[in-house]
Amino acid sequence: MSTIAIEPPRLVGLAPPPEKPASFLGQFAASKGNVFETLPRSIFETPVVRRGRMLFVHDPEGVRRVLVDNVANYPKEKLSDEFFTAMFGEGLLSAAPAKWKRHRKIMAGAFDPRSVGAYAPVMAAEANAWAQRWAQQPDGAEVDVAEAMKALTLRIICHTMFSDDAEELIGLAGTALGFTNDALDFSLLDILPVIGPMRMEAKKARIKADFSAMDGAIYRMIEARRANLEAAPNDLLTRLLAARDPDDGQGLSAQEIRDEVITIFEAGHETTAVAMTFAFYLLSGHPAQAAKLHAELDAVLGGRAPTAEDLPKLVYTRQVVEEAMRLYPPAPAVTSRVAAGPDEICGQAVKKGDHVFISTWVMHRHRAYWDDPETFDPDRFSAERSEGRPRFAYMPFGGGPRICIGANFAMTEATLILAALAQKVRLRMDRPQDVKLRARITLAPVGGLKMTLEHREAGA
Numbered sequence: 001m002s003t004i005a006i007e008p009p010r011l012v013g014l015a016p017p018p019e020k021p022a023s024f025l026g027q028f029a030a031s032k033g034n035v036f037e038t039l040p041r042s043i044f045e046t047p048v049v050r051r052g053r054m055l056f057v058h059d060p061e062g063v064r065r066v067l068v069d070n071v072a073n074y075p076k077e078k079l080s081d082e083f084f085t086a087m088f089g090e091g092l093l094s095a096a097p098a099k100w101k102r103h104r105k106i107m108a109g110a111f112d113p114r115s116v117g118a119y120a121p122v123m124a125a126e127a128n129a130w131a132q133r134w135a136q137q138p139d140g141a142e143v144d145v146a147e148a149m150k151a152l153t154l155r156i157i158c159h160t161m162f163s164d165d166a167e168e169l170i171g172l173a174g175t176a177l178g179f180t181n182d183a184l185d186f187s188l189l190d191i192l193p194v195i196g197p198m199r200m201e202a203k204k205a206r207i208k209a210d211f212s213a214m215d216g217a218i219y220r221m222i223e224a225r226r227a228n229l230e231a232a233p234n235d236l237l238t239r240l241l242a243a244r245d246p247d248d249g250q251g252l253s254a255q256e257i258r259d260e261v262i263t264i265f266e267a268g269h270e271t272t273a274v275a276m277t278f279a280f281y282l283l284s285g286h287p288a289q290a291a292k293l294h295a296e297l298d299a300v301l302g303g304r305a306p307t308a309e310d311l312p313k314l315v316y317t318r319q320v321v322e323e324a325m326r327l328y329p330p331a332p333a334v335t336s337r338v339a340a341g342p343d344e345i346c347g348q349a350v351k352k353g354d355h356v357f358i359s360t361w362v363m364h365r366h367r368a369y370w371d372d373p374e375t376f377d378p379d380r381f382s383a384e385r386s387e388g389r390p391r392f393a394y395m396p397f398g399g400g401p402r403i404c405i406g407a408n409f410a411m412t413e414a415t416l417i418l419a420a421l422a423q424k425v426r427l428r429m430d431r432p433q434d435v436k437l438r439a440r441i442t443l444a445p446v447g448g449l450k451m452t453l454e455h456r457e458a459g460a
Ligand code: HEM
Pocket: 092, 093, 104, 263, 264, 267, 268, 269, 271, 272, 275, 329, 330, 331, 334, 335, 336, 396, 397, 398, 399, 401, 402, 403, 404, 405, 406, 407, 409, 410
């Protein structure tokens, strides 16, 4: 009797890039979804591509030139700054260069490995509580993993920031940040004269109204902590309040701290949630890799809840997170930069005013740096196989002075979440091919990601 091998359904976003470029109309339509999937294969083979005044840089040395070696020549694109400023004031994502430099210096300590180590027990407690919650769901229950991960990472950022005051902020932040993604939804109308600026003003007014309740709560907490800093909990907010510029001894004002808190909320929860969502999506379609992850969790944890002390041993767990972010980078493109003056990148002349684009999606699937780029293979991040890989071939957190300040925070958090949840449950998806991706500032599955929850015992 002959057996018919049934091919498992392919996950979306794992097809090789198309040979031919999409037509202009095709590309416009795709910009509503995931435009990176329509880019022609040649972009994934070439170091630098010019299209008019746009320069696509996908060579590790070219990226280093833009983000590190000649970074002063490549400030961030203005349009995105205006949006960020309306939402986050002048936090790290949007502050003008002098302010950004001062803030980054003052805030560095609150994100260094020692500080992240102090937040790790909070992360583990929240991740373990979520694992318990899922373990109590009936076998076969449907969960929206994208929504759940957003809720969990919001809880984590609020608890690391505000300790016991977090619960009040969780509700307020969820409401306020809900609109920010819609505000970022550009249309052709946004670039028209008169109508474009009017739309921008309307969005800014809506943002201001949505943020007012959260702002009020944050200012109250800042004031209360300032009144008795000695007795304040040793959390992220206290660290920001206590931080001083090493050069002049000055700290941040209440307004500056408010702007940074909101910036950290926004930059620091959805991105990690996206990484987790795609990790579960990938694991659902790759049983061998899921089995290897479970074997590590069983060997290291043996059924108990993970803690920060387990992190050095959760090697494959971390590699799953890294590989998920390679294939589905939560920030699929680094904010575009505009050349302030002439330069040269990989032999290509750059003129003042050229727009420089670096896409993590493209870098992470570039033919020159990755074997089988569309294959989910967490082992490619083992120490041996990572050796010799150029620094900027993998850059989910960006690079240079504007590198994500929360990179270490995010990796600690993501590894603990994956360990806690994957130990307790398996998430299954019957029609993974039906998922649609949408790339804006972050990459996300359209309409969430509904998966079926199955209980898991150690060793199963
Ligand atoms: C998997 C999770 C995350 C990813 C993939 C990610 C990615 C990035 C990227 C690519 C940038 C640079 C953007 C650019 O140069 O245009 C960035 C900046 C930033 N991220 Fe993250 N991020 C993550 C998590 C976090 C977390 C957890 C926090 C805070 C707790 C955070 C806070 C920030 C801030 C404040 C900036 C601006 C830094 C600056 O300009 O100095 N991020 N992030």
